[in-house]
Amino acid sequence: MFFKKYEVILLPVISVLAAGLVGAIMILAVGESPLEVYWIFFKNSLFTLNGIGYTLFYATPLIFTGLAVAFGFRCGLFNIGAEGQLYIAAMSVALVGIYLDGYSAWILVPLCMVVAFVTGGIWGGIPGLLKAKFGGHEVINTIMMNLIAFSLVNYLVVGPFHRKGTAILETDYISEAARIPRVHELLPFIPKTLPLNMGFVVALFACLVTYLILWKTKWGYEIRAVGISNSVSEYAGISVKKNLVLAMFISGGFAGMVAIPEVMGYRYTFHDSFSAGVGFVGIAVALLGRNHPGGVILAALLFGALNRGSLFLDLNFDNLSKDLVMVLQGVIVLFVATDKLFKKILSFGKPS
Amino acid sequence: MFKLLKITTIVFFLVLLGDVSGFVIKPMAQETNKLEEQSLMDTNWDEEGTDEEDTVSAESWQEEDTVEASEEDNRAMGILSKADLEKVEAEEKRIHIYGFLLFAIYVLGCILTAYMTRNKRIATEYPPELLILLHTVWPLEIIIVLVMGIKK
Amino acid sequence: MWEILDLELVASGLRLSTPLILAALGGLFSERAGVVNIALDGIMIFGAFGGAVIAYETSNPWYGLIGAMMLGGMIAHIHGIASIRYQADQVVSGTAINLLAIGVPAVVANALYNSTTVTPNIKLILPIIKIPIISSIPYLDVLLGKYSVLVFFAFAMVPISWFVLYKTSFGLRLRSVGENPEAAATAGINVYLMRYYAVWISGILAGLGGAFLSIAHGSSYVNNISAGRGFIALAALIFGRYTPKLTLAGCLLFGIADAFQIRVQGVIPIPVQFVQMIPYILTMVVLAGLIGKAQVPAADGIPYEQMK
Numbered sequence: 001m002f003f004k005k006y007e008v009i010l011l012p013v014i015s016v017l018a019a020g021l022v023g024a025i026m027i028l029a030v031g032e033s034p035l036e037v038y039w040i041f042f043k044n045s046l047f048t049l050n051g052i053g054y055t056l057f058y059a060t061p062l063i064f065t066g067l068a069v070a071f072g073f074r075c076g077l078f079n080i081g082a083e084g085q086l087y088i089a090a091m092s093v094a095l096v097g098i099y100l101d102g103y104s105a106w107i108l109v110p111l112c113m114v115v116a117f118v119t120g121g122i123w124g125g126i127p128g129l130l131k132a133k134f135g136g137h138e139v140i141n142t143i144m145m146n147l148i149a150f151s152l153v154n155y156l157v158v159g160p161f162h163r164k165g166t167a168i169l170e171t172d173y174i175s176e177a178a179r180i181p182r183v184h185e186l187l188p189f190i191p192k193t194l195p196l197n198m199g200f201v202v203a204l205f206a207c208l209v210t211y212l213i214l215w216k217t218k219w220g221y222e223i224r225a226v227g228i229s230n231s232v233s234e235y236a237g238i239s240v241k242k243n244l245v246l247a248m249f250i251s252g253g254f255a256g257m258v259a260i261p262e263v264m265g266y267r268y269t270f271h272d273s274f275s276a277g278v279g280f281v282g283i284a285v286a287l288l289g290r291n292h293p294g295g296v297i298l299a300a301l302l303f304g305a306l307n308r309g310s311l312f313l314d315l316n317f318d319n320l321s322k323d324l325v326m327v328l329q330g331v332i333v334l335f336v337a338t339d340k341l342f343k344k345i346l347s348f349g350k351p352s
Numbered sequence: 353m354f355k356l357l358k359i360t361t362i363v364f365f366l367v368l369l370g371d372v373s374g375f376v377i378k379p380m381a382q383e384t385n386k387l388e389e390q391s392l393m394d395t396n397w398d399e400e401g402t403d404e405e406d407t408v409s410a411e412s413w414q415e416e417d418t419v420e421a422s423e424e425d426n427r428a429m430g431i432l433s434k435a436d437l438e439k440v441e442a443e444e445k446r447i448h449i450y451g452f453l454l455f456a457i458y459v460l461g462c463i464l465t466a467y468m469t470r471n472k473r474i475a476t477e478y479p480p481e482l483l484i485l486l487h488t489v490w491p492l493e494i495i496i497v498l499v500m501g502i503k504k
Numbered sequence: 505m506w507e508i509l510d511l512e513l514v515a516s517g518l519r520l521s522t523p524l525i526l527a528a529l530g531g532l533f534s535e536r537a538g539v540v541n542i543a544l545d546g547i548m549i550f551g552a553f554g555g556a557v558i559a560y561e562t563s564n565p566w567y568g569l570i571g572a573m574m575l576g577g578m579i580a581h582i583h584g585i586a587s588i589r590y591q592a593d594q595v596v597s598g599t600a601i602n603l604l605a606i607g608v609p610a611v612v613a614n615a616l617y618n619s620t621t622v623t624p625n626i627k628l629i630l631p632i633i634k635i636p637i638i639s640s641i642p643y644l645d646v647l648l649g650k651y652s653v654l655v656f657f658a659f660a661m662v663p664i665s666w667f668v669l670y671k672t673s674f675g676l677r678l679r680s681v682g683e684n685p686e687a688a689a690t691a692g693i694n695v696y697l698m699r700y701y702a703v704w705i706s707g708i709l710a711g712l713g714g715a716f717l718s719i720a721h722g723s724s725y726v727n728n729i730s731a732g733r734g735f736i737a738l739a740a741l742i743f744g745r746y747t748p749k750l751t752l753a754g755c756l757l758f759g760i761a762d763a764f765q766i767r768v769q770g771v772i773p774i775p776v777q778f779v780q781m782i783p784y785i786l787t788m789v790v791l792a793g794l795i796g797k798a799q800v801p802a803a804d805g806i807p808y809e810q811m812k
Contacts, residue, residue: 030615078595136791137742139542139595144737144784144791152782155777277606321614326607334582334600337592337684448631451566452653458570466701480697481585484704488574 030319041309057196059304061258063203067283067295068254075247076227081142082255083279084149089120089256094270097174105177120256121249128248132241171274185273199261207293465490509648521759522658527737530709537702538682541600545734546605551576553609553716556725576711584703591807621727622777652720664747682801739787747749
């Protein structure tokens with residue numbers, strides 16, 4: 001029937017609309033008008049040049065973490081550790097950018113990108129290894145790795161690598177050669193204050209690569225097979241353990257690549273707690289995007305827009321803050337997870 | 353069996369009533385800080401009282417003034433005198449005893465209600481999601497069950 | 505450094521394992537009935553938040569406690585409905601609850617108190633019980649003399665849970681639903697209902713665990729009050745092979761590690777942040793099965809489709 005074919009796209013859309021409804025109820029509960037709130041959201045994120053720019057800017061790390069979680073899901077793994085992975089990678093990239101000062105940009109930029117991927121990958125690979133070898137549930141292990149990462153990175157930025165002479169919790173600035181250009185340096189009409197940078201292009205590229213790997217290579221096929229059924233894959237001669245570890249490594253690597261737009265393209269330093277839960281929102285992005293790179297981009301854009309819009313909530317409304325967005329994200333995940341509910345609604349009227 | 357439910361409900365509401373009336377009188381203390389209580393309790397009240405008794409007869413009018421003045425000072429500074437402290441402690445004890453009873457009744461009520469209604473209409477004919485929801489507010493559930501039972 | 509290994513440490517450990525015990529027992533009921541509940545941490549946060557707010561508004565910590573119970577149960581019920589009726593992936597719906605637990609308290613606290621990170625201080629928190637006779641015995645008084653009422657409750661819940669799970673027909677039905685729901689259904693047990701009960705109970709207990717943090721151990725709700733305890737409780741549960749007694753052992757282990765980590769800060773020359781990692785690393789080591797492999801209930805995590 002009509003609905004069945006477009007179900008893949010329709011279900012996420014309905015989930016978002018339903019979450020919007022719940023959000024509207026919450027907004028009413030605190031005494032504001034949902035129409036006003038949503039209008040402010042969209043006006044400031046989609047209808048101004050600055051808005052679009054910032055939406056893309058906020059979406060970039062979400063594309064990376066969304067890819068990370070989605071990739072993990074494709075192998076049947078729930079990677080909640082994106083937050084920790086990106087912190088470790090960011091710190092590593094910052095350190096490389098600071099201490100490998102003398103090298104030229106041709107060496108440093110690719111090196112830093114590789115460092116971002118590898119360090120994030122290691123941080124993700126450890127829970128993967130624990131799962132493959134000992135059967136330890138990756139949900140808890142990745143969460144523990146997160147907490148460990150937060151402590152570790154906090155120590156490093158407060159202690160040995162703290163930039164001298166300032167109270168701000170940051171490391172030194174990375175070398176000029178390790179930085180990637182901002183979009184406004186390349187296109188004339190972009191406002192100079194926009195931090196949108198080439199990291200966005202890298203993110204899109206990463207999505208393309210993901211798509212090619214998962215659907216156009218034998219290895220990607222194996223990963224997806226393991227995700228669908230461990231036992232059948234074993235029977236078909238696919239090494240489940242190897243793929244689990246590899247998938248977690250890549251997943252962590254993608255999460256680590258958040259360091260590219262953040263450290264190499266925006267802050268040029270490691271800033272304590274720079275990630276506002278990007279790793280966790282990545283879960284919502286992956287689920288909403290149905291674990292497909294294309295969906296991830298769309299979902300990341302939506303959440304990026306929400307992030308951008310939420311900044312205007314504090315200004316315009318007394319009783320609302322940006323945490324409302326967190327609530328909306330949780331509700332979206334809830335609705336996406338219970339897609340059977342919407343399937344029932346969609347099939348209403350069809351003979352059972 | 354219905355008698356048991358009725359009795360439970362009535363007891364629950366009685367306790368609730370007692371609780372509410374108790375809270376019309378709010379505790380006088382500004383600080384319920386445990387540390388402060390500790391240091392105040394460390395003071396040997398017995399000894400203090402004896403001192404006052406000895407000197408009262410000798411310099412009664414002077415002592416009275418000083419005692420009253422110091423008590424007023426104390427009250428102004430928010431430090432509790434012995435009488436105030438006792439009142440506060442008694443109040444807190446009341447709250448805790450009533451609170452604990454309330455808590456126990458709520459828990460037991462939940463369990464009892466769930467057990468009693470397991471074969472009733474409300475459990476079998478309505479979805480389980482609703483049942484759990486009602487268990488959370490079991491006094492209401494009891495009322496509903498009674499109403500449904502009468503209409504049979 | 506070894507001076508800190510004294511009875512006071514053990515007492516602190518017992519105190520700090522209380523929220524873990526409550527949450528882990530909750531997880532026990534849920535998992536035994538076959539529903540994976542990783543939302544324990546989120547429910548703890550809701551319990552802590554709800555308890556703190558209600559206790560502040562009504563100036564009565566017991567109302568807060570009951571409120572935390574009700575709220576915890578209801579939040580878990582949402583997870584239950586999503587997982588049971590709509591067969592959502594149980595890990596995903598649990599994560600949704602955890603995401604909500606990050607956002608909702610901040611929004612509500614902001615609306616009520618203009619702060620997204622703390623609630624106002626509660627003047628009267630849950631009582632600390634001093635057992636009269638024991639308080640005068642020199643060593644016992646440190647170990648047993650002074651505990652919040654919830655600590656006793658939590659420890660009492662362990663044998664009670666054991667009794668309910670293994671010695672009542674309710675417990676038997678619950679376990680059978682977790683092991684083999686099809687067979688249970690054939691025997692006339694309402695699988696959905698039993699699972700709903702299990703999830704509801706897990707919510708109540710986790711909510712109580714959270715309430716401990718804000719109205720018994722502390723005196724307000726603060727951002728990230730749970731510090732991952734819900735997940736540590738889950739690890740303790742897996743460590744305890746989904747049985748009450750061993751789960752208690754696991755919780756005590758993590759509780760004492762937590763107490764140790766707090767005591768040892770500043771005493772030894774290791775930076776604070778590394779010391780804070782100890783409970784987390786311990787969790788991972790435990791989970792790696794280096795300390796026992798778990799017997800997961802056979803139908804755990806698999807949604808059950810009821811033929812109607």
